[in-house]
Amino acid sequence: MSSVPDAVVVGSGPNGLAAAFVLASAGLSVTVYEAAPTPGGGCRTEELTLPGFRHDVCSAVHPLAAGSGFFQRYDVPAHGVRLLKPPVAFAHPLGGGRSAVVTGSVEETAGRLGSDASTYTSLMRPLVDHADGIVDSVLSTMRAVPSDVAGAALFARLGLQSVSHLARRFQGVEARALVSGVGAHSIRPLDRAGTGGVALLLSLLAHSVGWPIVEGGSQAITDSLVAAVTQLGGEVVPDVTVRRLEELPDARLVMLDTSPSSLLTLAGDRLPSGYARRLSRYRYGPGVCKVDWALSEPVPWSSAECRRAGTVHVGGDSYEVARAESEVCHGRHPAQPFVLCTQPGVVDATRAPSGRHTLWTYCHVPSGSDRDMSAQIASQIERFAPGFSDVVLAKSVETAADCADRNPNYVGGDIACGVQDLRQTFGRPVWRWDPYRTPLRGVYLCSSATPPGPGVHGRCGELAALSALRHELGIRRPPELAPGMRRLHERRPA
Numbered sequence: 001m002s003s004v005p006d007a008v009v010v011g012s013g014p015n016g017l018a019a020a021f022v023l024a025s026a027g028l029s030v031t032v033y034e035a036a037p038t039p040g041g042g043c044r045t046e047e048l049t050l051p052g053f054r055h056d057v058c059s060a061v062h063p064l065a066a067g068s069g070f071f072q073r074y075d076v077p078a079h080g081v082r083l084l085k086p087p088v089a090f091a092h093p094l095g096g097g098r099s100a101v102v103t104g105s106v107e108e109t110a111g112r113l114g115s116d117a118s119t120y121t122s123l124m125r126p127l128v129d130h131a132d133g134i135v136d137s138v139l140s141t142m143r144a145v146p147s148d149v150a151g152a153a154l155f156a157r158l159g160l161q162s163v164s165h166l167a168r169r170f171q172g173v174e175a176r177a178l179v180s181g182v183g184a185h186s187i188r189p190l191d192r193a194g195t196g197g198v199a200l201l202l203s204l205l206a207h208s209v210g211w212p213i214v215e216g217g218s219q220a221i222t223d224s225l226v227a228a229v230t231q232l233g234g235e236v237v238p239d240v241t242v243r244r245l246e247e248l249p250d251a252r253l254v255m256l257d258t259s260p261s262s263l264l265t266l267a268g269d270r271l272p273s274g275y276a277r278r279l280s281r282y283r284y285g286p287g288v289c290k291v292d293w294a295l296s297e298p299v300p301w302s303s304a305e306c307r308r309a310g311t312v313h314v315g316g317d318s319y320e321v322a323r324a325e326s327e328v329c330h331g332r333h334p335a336q337p338f339v340l341c342t343q344p345g346v347v348d349a350t351r352a353p354s355g356r357h358t359l360w361t362y363c364h365v366p367s368g369s370d371r372d373m374s375a376q377i378a379s380q381i382e383r384f385a386p387g388f389s390d391v392v393l394a395k396s397v398e399t400a401a402d403c404a405d406r407n408p409n410y411v412g413g414d415i416a417c418g419v420q421d422l423r424q425t426f427g428r429p430v431w432r433w434d435p436y437r438t439p440l441r442g443v444y445l446c447s448s449a450t451p452p453g454p455g456v457h458g459r460c461g462e463l464a465a466l467s468a469l470r471h472e473l474g475i476r477r478p479p480e481l482a483p484g485m486r487r488l489h490e491r492r493p494a
């Protein structure tokens with residue numbers, strides 16, 4: 001693209017690409033600059049271990065994409081991306097070959113929880129009945145009247161609780177472990193207010209849209225978005241690190257799929273001091289140590305249910321999980337970390353040569369840690385899958401420090417690009433009525449450091465692009481997310 005584009009996007013993560021797609025659908029010419037050699041940010045797939053073994057470098061499980069209004073409007077299947085639902089969304093192994101599992105059905109899940117069955121049903125059934133409205137209001141700017149007020153109110157009442165509080169509703173080890181394992185995705189101590197919201201959101205997504213895995217790898221989502229942007233006349237340019245806003249072409253809109261810290265650097269002293277000061281107080285959370293494994297056969301879980309699960313939460317009972325997460329948040333490396341495992345081979349045979357498998361794992365570690373946690377991760381898996389080490393062909397380790405080096409959005413290895421406590425859920429990156437708009441004319445933040453926060457859902461990018469269209473170009477109606485619209489600069493008054 002030789003002439004100056006209408007819009008420039010810095011960063012090609014799912015939010016940068018979502019913003020680019022919305023703007024291109026509105027008829028703008030768009031150029032996306034990406035620092036890495038390939039687009040996708042946290043949504044990529046590579047042969048990290050051995051030839052033919054395709055591993056998701058970051059995101060692997062996509063309940064948020066499946067539930068996201070952006071991806072529903074974008075129509076993921078129509079763009080050739082297949083979301084494959086494992087029969088068990090997530091499982092949590094316990095001693096003696098037992099496990100707790102969540103499937104699509106609330107009643108089936110409850111039926112395996114013994115005396116906790118009715119408590120589980122009475123907790124989850126009303127939420128699942130309001131699933132669309134709840135997901136819609138959570139994956140939003142969080143500043144509008146919810147489409148389903150009753151659902152949003154119910155979710156807020158329960159979700160403001162801590163994971164520990166929710167877990168105490170149950171008598172049995174299984175239900176308590178399930179809630180703690182899924183709540184640990186919050187990357188916060190499990191006794192903190194609001195962590196229950198993460199557990200409930202991810203559980204209700206398991207019961208409504210599932211926890212799908214992308215056929216061929218998460219990269220397929222990125223490739224489809226890049227193709228869609230390109231089809232609309234846009235351009236994605238890899239290997240370009242933008243260091244200052246002045247380096248960019250003189251576009252009307254600049255969308256930053258970056259961290260708040262990068263916004264400070266990119267803008268230099270152009271930001272008003274009050275905004276810059278508040279931005280500099282933005283807080284990042286713990287990091288992750290990620291380990292990918294090439295396996296000669298599936299993980300030999302003692303529990304048969306774990307062998308059918310897309311995701312397995314490994315860490316023992318609720319007390320063990322809570323202890324491990326608390327240690328991390330206090331700056332220590334747990335000897336027995338809580339481990340998130342995804343086994344794409346349960347539904348996707350394309351990830352490894354015939355008969356072979358990949359395993360995706362990570363555990364939380366203190367911010368900036370350069371410690372290789374693969375031994376601790378392997379030993380936790382071995383507790384519930386004896387013989388695991390015998391099926392390992394190769395592994396690839398990315399410490400939290402490596403993760404931050406690879407993607408500047410993951411400061412200290414924080415994959416959420418900022419702590420998601422109550423203050424930073426609503427006030428990310430700083431509290432403003434329009435969180436995407438910066439004080440600089442035409443410059444918008446569109447990364448997961450804006451509402452609704454982390455995950456591959458594209459909503460931060462979509463909402464930022466809609467805000468930019470409204471404020472800078474007076475376009476109030478969201479564009480149809482479809483090709484073939486007249487280019488905006490053709491009909492814009494001179």
Ligand SMILES: Cc1cc2nc3c(=O)[nH]c(=O)nc-3n(C[C@H](O)[C@H](O)[C@H](O)COP(=O)(O)OP(=O)(O)OC[C@H]3O[C@@H](n4cnc5c(N)ncnc54)[C@H](O)[C@@H]3O)c2cc1C
Binds near residue numbers: 403416457
């Ligand atoms: C290990 C890991 C596991 C995860 N698992 C899941 C999961 O299973 N499911 C899920 O939904 N989410 C998961 N996530 C989170 C998810 O990947 C992120 O929330 C999501 O990718 C955020 O999208 P984004 O577009 O805001 O930012 P990113 O995806 O981080 O993309 C930002 C892009 O901007 C580029 N960039 C930044 N600054 C500049 C600059 N100055 N110049 C040029 N380019 C720049 C970066 O190189 C990067 O490519 C995971 C993340 C990680 C790291």
